[in-house]
Amino acid sequence: MLGWISNVSDKKDTATAIGTYSGFQSICTMLASSLAGLIWYQFGANATFIITGIATVFISIYFLFFVKNQT
Incomplete structure (x- = not known):
């Protein structure tokens, strides 16, 4: 993930983007x-x-059926 962040941000803003x-x-x-x-305390x-x-x-179903493969 950090590689993606450093690729999409400007070189001068890379540290700020990763920190954010x-x-x-x-x-x-x-x-x-x-x-x-x-939840643990109450129930x-x-x-x-x-x-x-x-x-x-639910999240697995979402990824399996609603997220398209971008590669």
Whole structure:
């Protein structure tokens, strides 16, 4: 992914683009972990893993049927 970012950004802005990507990645990871922790605290471990599994199935279906191969 970082190679793609460095290819599409200007050479003088490469470090800023990679830093911005890493920052957003960290924020999204923190939000996902907080949401999983909230579900775990409110409903227990089983609910957390069931919801995560269901989300994984939906995302897999999306990638299999709705995303075209660009290569």
